[in-house]
Amino acid sequence: MTASGVSVRFDDVFKAFDETVVLAGVSLTVDPGEIFALLGPSGSGKTTMLRLLAGFEQLDRGRLLIADEAVEHLPPARRGVGMLFQSYALFPHLSVAENVAFGLKVRGGAQGETEVRVAEMLELVRLSGFEQRRIAELSGGQQQRVALARALAPRPRVLLLDEPLSNLDPALREETRADLRRTVKQTGITTVLVTHEQEEAFELGERIGLLNEGGLEQVGGPAELYRDPASRFVATFVGRCSVLAGVVKERHGGDELTVRLESQPEAPAWRCRSSGELAVNDRVDVCVRPESVSLETGEGPGLSGEIETERFTGSNSFYTVRLAAGPTVEVAMPGAAAGLKGACVVRQLAGELPSAFAAAGESGR
């Protein structure tokens, strides 16, 4: 069942539609057997990367390699790539079994072999017994699984997933996500998936490439992207964070610095981790994760502010605090909402340091 995976490589890939540059020289290597998630806002170029790999679009410049073999000139039918479409694109006039068998019959597989493979695939996606059903009779989740079985049946070298869960209702999504990961891992196939949802990328992807405006901002594991974002964009796109403006006060060993926050210069300076080269007196943006701060009503050392809203999500309560003469900051507090109101102070917690980036409009991005 398990296939030995192949590698996938984008080598300085450039693509423009008319005047709009969609991919501006992207290079990326996906390791054999890896599940790689391309994450980014809409228009970042992630779907274009997938469609280039599938052969539905032609690149303008660069190379595209599957198992170290150039594929950019091959038609889709000869790339050995299976794709799960966002809309599933199941053939509505064919039955479940006929859909799954389509890619096998195209290759001229013997009747018996095809039947065995179809049964095997339907078992893999837990749809045995649904062979003769019509597509319209299936639920959204079942359709998604048929589409997966159809894509996997011809034993492609690479599996592409285009927003695989976006067409499912939220209740079904979580369950399907785990299911999808299990099925794909079971086959051992190299998989590239595209999503605009961080949660989906984090749970499905072993590594994640974050795209923005046609370029890769950062490639890494989920924890790396979250804890050590390479840019302000990564920090704000991955997870929640509040951006506070400040000035570098002091540099310490390694990448640690202290930053004086602009709105409340008299408050204790913040310990941060720098991303990129920062010098004393550089203006910076500090990205503060809700769980890296805490609040206390009343007054005291820390950033003083006023509690604006309180939101309870089940495991945490989130507070939006309007800092005196400044922006808002989001604070997560464990446990149920306590009905906190009025003046408060926000303090930095020990542990993960917030990231500081050169302020927008300053040096770099």
Added chain:
Amino acid sequence: MSAAGAGGKAPQLQSLMPWLVLAFLVWLVGYPLLVVAAEAFGIGSPGGGGPTTEAFQSFFTRADEWNAMWRTLWISVLSTLAAAAIGVPLGFLFERNEIPGRRLLGALVALPVALPPLVGVIAFLFLYGESGLAARGLQSLGLDVSWRLTGAWAILLVHAYSMYVYFYLFTRAGLSGQDGAAIEAAQSLGASRSQILFRVTLPRLRPALAGATLLTFMTSLGSFSAPYIFGGGFRVMTTQIVASKLNGELRMAYVETTMLALLAFASLLLLRKIDPGLDLASGARGTPPARRRLHSRGARVAAACGGWILAGVLLLPHATLILMSLVPPNTWTVEAFPPVLGLVNYGDLLSSAERLRPALNSLWMAAVATLAAVVVGVMAARLSLRRGGVPGRALEAMMTLPWAIPGTVFALALAAAMSVNAPWVGRFVLVGTLWILPLAYLVRSLPLTGRSIFAGLRQLDPRLEEAAASLGAGALRTVLQIVLPLLRPAVIAGAGLAFITMLGDFVTSIVLYTYDTRPISIEIQSSLRIQETGIAAAYGVLLMVLSAAAFIAWDDRAGGRL
């Protein structure tokens, strides 16, 4: 899997495909029009000589030419108005009121749309002609009446009778798409019934009415059967062109053809201006208002009687046609009603191979043209919609173009372009051969199949084709196993309409037919000429039955879409 080299050729051919299909369509559709215009200026004609505007000068100075142009215009305007005057109220009657037998009557009233124009025209002739059933009936009552069904009024009458269906169908479709909540909102705001009609219902019906106007006006502009049979000395452009050609005034016929094509283009551009597009029709789509029920018994009976009388009047010509087909030759002389009825004419028609031949000709030529139009339509639609770009837009334009151009114009254009052997400029001698009529039918079928196939493909998720491709299917397999099965309703709708239209074609046939390829319409015309009215009527009924059968099959499959 071999390296890139093997894949190199296919993409090359693929990028050439749109241009190849476009080249074919330009040769078939656009080129003949250019040839006819060029020959009107004396360019490229076999007689030689340099370019000259001589023929245009005489066109602009001769009164009969100007008259034909002017008459074409006002006949079309009046036909449109008359058709609207009948069709719109009928549409309201059947869509907004619950009258007994509404569904059946509503369908019967739409029937003339499925019938070839020539059949409608001769049916009219048999009923209202000078020696028609109506005249004889009145005379037998002792009334000394005699009339001649000829000239402008006769043409208008036939046009109104056959074209009201466009307004009727468009009005019904437009009304059924309207949201009843808008009317309730107007009522709750205190609007009266007439205010609702003029402020709410009619403005929202404008796209439908604009569509019907365009269709009726353009049909009327290119109408040939009615002016040909009833016009007498009253010539419109289409009959003028055919007359010039028969008189051997080829150059003048080409000039007239060019002028009619220009008139059609100008009308199309002008009428598009009044079409507000779909903006008004779209938006929140609710449930149409409930049909009004007639409460008193008397009103219901009156409505039912009125409806059935109306349907009777509208269907009387066709009933007359059937009656006439049952009259054996030389048995009906002075009586008010035919004294003998029988199936002699049908027996005659079916037992003689020569008599049956036109029916077979029409069937095979219409079938071949329809099939070719479907193939070209599917290719053009896929290339146009999936590749886009300049060739994509040009492909769609070429597919639609013949719709705007009267059939007579295309017949003359093909006759001009395909009567010269000059392969190096794309001209072949096809006139006088077996293939010219199917080719002409193909041109006229293209917009009919194209329209519905383009619409069908637009609704088809392009990802389905990509899915097939990524699963390893080539272009041909993708078309045969995925695209065509899913396009089936659209293909059947377009092909059905094209087949019906070509089966009864008269306007292109009369210019291009040969004795061996004479279609039903030509046989009807020649039977009429030698006073074989029974045979002509029998052919008419045959055409009517074939068309109705195709229409019903088509309506069934296409789910009642127009």
